[in-house]
Amino acid sequence: MTKLKAVFFDMDGVLYDSMKNHVTTWVESFKRFGLDFPPEEAYMNEGRTGNGTIINSFRKYMNKEASETDIKNIYNEKVRLMSGMPKPVIFQGMQELIEELENSGIQCWVVTGSKQPSLIEKLEHDFGVLPERIISGHDVVKGKPDPEPYLIALKRSGFEKEECIVVENAPLGIQSAKCAGIYTIAVNTGILKDEILIASGADELYPDSKELSQRLLRETSQKIVENN
Numbered sequence: 001m002t003k004l005k006a007v008f009f010d011m012d013g014v015l016y017d018s019m020k021n022h023v024t025t026w027v028e029s030f031k032r033f034g035l036d037f038p039p040e041e042a043y044m045n046e047g048r049t050g051n052g053t054i055i056n057s058f059r060k061y062m063n064k065e066a067s068e069t070d071i072k073n074i075y076n077e078k079v080r081l082m083s084g085m086p087k088p089v090i091f092q093g094m095q096e097l098i099e100e101l102e103n104s105g106i107q108c109w110v111v112t113g114s115k116q117p118s119l120i121e122k123l124e125h126d127f128g129v130l131p132e133r134i135i136s137g138h139d140v141v142k143g144k145p146d147p148e149p150y151l152i153a154l155k156r157s158g159f160e161k162e163e164c165i166v167v168e169n170a171p172l173g174i175q176s177a178k179c180a181g182i183y184t185i186a187v188n189t190g191i192l193k194d195e196i197l198i199a200s201g202a203d204e205l206y207p208d209s210k211e212l213s214q215r216l217l218r219e220t221s222q223k224i225v226e227n228n
Helices: 019-031 039-044 050-062 068-082 094-103 119-127 148-157 171-179 194-199 209-227
Strands: 006-009 107-111 164-168 183-187 204-206
Touching: 006 148, 019 039, 019 068, 050 068, 094 107, 094 119, 094 209, 107 119, 107 148, 148 164, 148 171, 164 171, 171 183, 171 194, 183 209, 194 204, 204 209
Parallel strands: 006 107, 006 164, 164 183, 183 204
Antiparallel strands: none
16 A cells, blocks of 8 residues: 555446346346346456457357347347446445545546446546546457456556556456456455455455445555655
8 A cells, every 4th residue: 555556446346336237137138139147147247348248158158159240239238228227326435435545646547348328427427537547348359357458557547556456346357457467456245255256366355345445545544644
């Protein structure tokens, strides 16, 4: 924390309690096109681009390649269904945490595989995260678990990996961050066992956003005292 210059947050499952909506819409979208998609797979694929999730699922459960038409139709159906889902709530303590980090001179970035049309406006409104500090599915080619998203975040931020930490809640995101060489904190807000997140490479694990926020706020306060 003494060197900390930036925190890279994942979005779904870290800032917003939105994974329930993603589970429902993925399961229903695949079902309408003949694929029985297990709910836990939504968590295991979280962080992957939408196209990547469809391609991976066709290979795993249908033993074939998804066509461009398949990808387009399923993803468009998911977007349509998401538009009718309840608005996800913000996890407890996350707005206060980001505000305090920013006030302490620590930049907050969001690194997500999402391509939601309202993404930039939503993050700026709810968290004050500026558009130039958002790495989304539009910015990457490979996406999580490849290190590409976090390597892009490092490059754009201008900070060294030793000056940053990542907050993730999913195996693929943890793998992506660790492959980029960044210290990674996991917060288990989903249905996966803690062991899965630890096995993915997480350096620390917290059971919920409240404990995570308290930990980082405590460390930030200590950093301010030491600097003064």
